[in-house]
Amino acid sequence: MNTVFVGGSRHVSRLPSQVKERLDNVRKSGLRVVVGDANGADKAVQKYLVETSYPDVTVFCSGASCRNNLGNWPEEHISTDKSAKGFQFYAAKDRVMAREADFGLMIWDGKSPGTALNVLRLVRAGKKAVLFNVPARRAVTFKVAGDWDEFLNQGDEELRQGLRERATDEEWQPRDVSDQPDLLDALPAPVDELAPLQSETELHAAMNEALSSGDAKAIVEALGDIARARGMSQIARDTGLAREGLYRALSADGNPEFSTVLKVLTAVGFKLTTTKAAA
Structure with missing residues (x-):
């Protein structure tokens, strides 16, 4: 029952x-x-x-x-x-x-x-x-x-x-992902060392390019690269968000709330600005 x-x-x-x-x-x-x-x-x-x-x-x-x-x-x-x-x-x-x-x-x-x-x-x-x-x-x-x-x-x-x-x-704290993850677990492996080895300049440029494209998926992917490069555990502490939730939100199939995007951008030292689009 x-x-x-x-x-x-x-x-x-x-x-x-x-x-x-x-x-x-x-x-x-x-x-x-x-x-x-x-x-x-x-x-x-x-x-x-x-x-x-x-x-x-x-x-x-x-x-x-x-x-x-x-x-x-x-x-x-x-x-x-x-x-x-x-x-x-x-x-x-x-x-x-x-x-x-x-x-x-x-x-x-x-x-x-x-x-x-x-x-x-x-x-x-x-x-x-x-x-x-x-x-x-x-x-x-x-x-x-x-x-x-x-x-x-x-x-x-x-x-x-x-x-x-x-x-x-x-x-x-969310549960830690096991060293032998369940085969049904669709989350990306939460290992910060797997992040792309890019410089700060490259990451910043990639983020700007994604924002300029207006492609939501590209923006989430670029933000995920930055978060993993900085260390997802540290980002979780800085934003007050759960580490597991961040991995899910910033994965290839993620769809984070705008508030989450802003929190992560602030945590990595970036800020959003706007310029008038060309006619």
Whole structure:
């Protein structure tokens, strides 16, 4: 039986109709629901599942007791490090739910890093997640790591900082590509030493030529050559983008967002300028 991890922000106390519709789909599909015990979205989800008499629910709690279990459902008590306090104490149950679930539905207040971090945990595990932004009344679907990269690019610095402070290094960084890569892995080999051996002048000229051509594919290829020459790991650190996502975006078949292009150009010391085209 498939399992869905439903969670959300403590500042969301009422479920929008769009979220209720998704929970109705979960019920109709007979999926197992795992949910936390916090006030806010967790409690609101529990309340709705009680009202709709849904039985297949497990409540996860950090420590010995649950704060909320409105349906008297089975409980999973997750042991925590004795030194863990605050966010890290309650994050223990979230990590386990993300591991157990096949996909996730997160109900977001538009700013809570804890809720967004659960999306990251699911994405890192190769699982699909939906993030419903309550203030914007908009759902964002995450299927691959690149979807997370684009979401992070569009977020503000406060959100990125909050995520980085809460995430473990393993959660924050994409998985390293094995020395013996899966044959189904279509990503280019992430080895910076494979970059073309070109001088700064040659790289700059190639970039300008690509931009002048107006060929999007040529521009991405030239930018990828520059990024690999500089070291993709360093570019990832400078831009705050995931290394795996950069390899994908700047590959021969990549289609990066314009914001990603600007971030990489800035990281390599280039800037865009315009001139009036000849008639």
